[in-house]
Structure formats: structure tokens, C-alpha cells
Amino acid sequence: MEDKINGTQIELIRRIIIAAAIIIGIMCIGYVTPAVISLEWVDFKLEQEKQLEPTYGYLSDEDKRLGNLPLQEYIDEMTEGKTVELNTKEWGNFFNQVYLASSGQYADSDYGDRVSEKDKEWYFSPGEKNVKVFFKPSELPAESWGLNKNLNSTYLNIESQGNKYYIEAYYRSFLDPVDRFYITPPTNMYHPWRTIGIIILIAGLILGFALPRKKPELEDVYYQTGPMIAGDMVGVMFLGLFFTLPIGINEGTIQAVTHWWGLTLVFMPFVFAALYILYINGWHASYRLRFRPDSIARVTFRGIEQYRYMDISSVEEVVLVYPKWFLWMFRIVMLFALLSGKGATTSTAGPYLLSESASYAGLAVNRRDGRPLYIWYGNQMGNVILPGYERVIEECRQHGIVYNDEPQVVRGFMYMK
DSSP: OGGGTTTTTHHHHHHHHHHHHHHHHHHHHHOOOSEEEEEEEEOHHHHHHHHTSOBTTBOOHHHHHHHTSOHHHHHHHHHTTOEEEOOHHHHHHHHHHHHHHHTTOGGGSTTGGGBOTTTTSTTTSOTTOOOOEEEOGGGTTTGGGTOSSSSOEEEEEEEETTEEEEEEEEEEEOSOGGGOOSSOOOHHHHSTTHHHHHHHHHHHHHHHHHSOOOOOOTTOBOOOHHHHHHHHHHHHHHHHHHHHHHHHHHTSTTHHHHSSHHHHHHHHHHHHHHHHHHHHHHHHHTOEEEEETTEEEEEETTEEEEEEGGGEEEEEEEEEEOOHHHHHHHHHHHHHHHHHSSSOHHHHHHHHHHHHHOOEEEEEEEETTSOEEEEEEEOTTSOBSSTTTHHHHHHHHHTTOEEEEEEEEEESOSOOO
16 A cells, blocks of 8 residues: 555645745845945035025025035034044045945946946936945944944045045944835845845746656546646745735835734734645645545545545535635735735735635535545536546445435635545
8 A cells, every 4th residue: 555655745745845935935035135334425515515505595594504614614513523534545445436436437436336226317316416335234344433223324534635535324224114215225235135036936836836746546536637736826826925915015024023023923824824725735636535345545645544434424515615714814914905005905805805705515425433524526616626526426325325415515624634
């Protein structure tokens, strides 16, 4: 007997690969770097001149005061004394490269690829406006400059030929989506694992679906491949949707745990339900019914189970629908998606409506100890997905077992024994 179940475990391995690819891939795709440092060239002389330019024809007394201060006093007031003086020989070239990138001369700077894609669009970056140049905190001596999540800004300066040059340095944390700013770092810095995540996701799905399938024995009753693939697609859709939503709403993988983690907990039952769908679909994909003189044998990746005719009291038709609590969970998710303003309410409504109307036809093989054996042979479209299931009825009738063709409604999931 054992030699006949070899190979059915591939159906479980297939779903493990698919689920792992989705979870790891989405986590990598949604990962946002925890923090960056933005550097922006500041021309205080030009900034002071702008103070005396009327805004909509109006110039306030404060603008007049600031515009008429001596330049150094103006700088001291604008920086509030938060300045770090750097060695010109050590940092001179760095300042120059940041200046070129911040002033829009991207091709001439070593840091031209560290500017936000939005800032490179003309309508975001007028000619007289400097832009932010981004670095990882580990690339700069941030701590020695006093930059961290508690002290998040300062001005770096060097002196050359009697002139002082300034760069505004800002420590920007992404751990709290509420504090996000509109201009984000370039994608390869903002989402450093996105490409890897896409590769993992695609490769895992291809591998999972492409693994060879164990061929059934000649006399086996088994589920057709088509419905199994469709079931896997439902599991993939549910898992992808409900694992992505909390990451998308929180705008980051880490943020989904550190920020609105309560919302993440709300979605977790649906993630587990999706994993459950993949598991039971794998169970059905490895499913085989074999008929013996004294029993029905059910073979799956979990092994072989024998159901003796002498232990069966009756066989009846049943119709399966999802539990009410499962449908209520869908309603709660749609409510959260609507209230957040960030969730895809259309995407959540589709699976809910699908689940609300789903029903499956099957047989309940009732045993004398009160434990039924469910054999699901029809999908929600009314199509037979277990050809040859009638043999169960025939074999049982031949052994004097009562058959009831009046369908009874049961609530649960298709992995019901």
C-alpha cells in the first residue's frame, strides 16, 4: 500500500512553494527602507533676497526684517544655531557633488541617481529650486552630525576662499506612515528589495504550478486537474489580496507591524483562510478513492484511510455553503478598506460576493460512530469535478446501505472529512 501513495506529497510541496513565494515576494516588494538622510544645497544669499519679494503683492514686516539683516545674522536665525562645520579638504568634493545633483545637474554629479523621480519632472522642480539628494544613514556619519530620529535636522557647512557653503541635512524616518513626505527617494533606495521580491514571486509561482503531478491508478476516482488549478488560483488571489492589503494601507512591510498593527491582525484570519484554501486544494489534488471488496480506501498525501462497509449506516446528498462567521469577516474587511481610504474596496467586494454565493455538492457517507465522510463532487457552477463519484453510491447500495437523494445543507469548508 505505501508504494501507492508515493508522489502524492508533491501536491503539498507545490502549495508550500506557492504560498512561500507569495508571502516572501510581497514582503520584499512592499518593504520600505526604515530611514534615509536627505541633503539639499542651500544658498542663503538667494534665500534672503527672496524674503524681499512680495507674495501676491504683499510683503510682511517679518519678511522685511529678515531681508534686511546682515547675511550672517540671517543665516544664524534660519539655522537656529544647528550647524556642523566640516573639514573642507575632506568634504569639499562631497559638497560639490551634492551641489551638482541638488541643483539639477544630474549627469555631472556622482549622486545624480539619488534624486527622487518626481523631482526630475520639470513641473516639480522649477529651475531656481534645489532638490533633495538621498543617502542611507549608514553611508554618512549621521550620529556625529547629530542626526537621528529624535534630532532630525541640521546644516552642514564648509568654508572655502572666505565663503561658507551650506547643505541642509534631514533625517527622515519611514516607520510611521503618518509622517511621510511627498517627495520620496528613488525607487531602488525607497524599495530596495522590490526587484528581488518580484523575481521570488514570479519564480515561485512558475515553479509551484510547473511541478510534475502524480498520475492516478487506472481504477482510481480522483479530482480533475482543471478544477484543482482553478482552486489554486482562488487561494493565490485571496492570499495575495489579504497579505498585500495591510502592507499597502500601512505603506510598508515593517510599518504593517510597527504602526497600525491592529489592522494587520484583522487581516490575518483571512491570510490563514487563504493558506487553508491552498492546503485543502492540495489535499484534494492528491485525493484518490479506491474500492475494495470490504471497504472504500481514501488516499491523500496524509496517507491511506479505510472505511469499511460494515461501519457505514447511510449515504446522503449534501450541499456545502461557507460558515456565517467567515462571511461576516469579509464584511468587516470591506468596512476597514472603505474607512481607511487606501484599501481596494472593489477587490475585497469581489471575493466576498463569490464566497456569499458559493455552494458545493457532495455525498455524506455516515458512519455508525456518528462521524461522516464527506465526498465533494460538484463545484459552485454545478459542474462535476469528481468523475466516477457515483461508484460510491453503487458500491454502498450493493452492500445494503441506505441512500438518501434529498440534499441536506451543511456549513463549512471543502476539507471536511
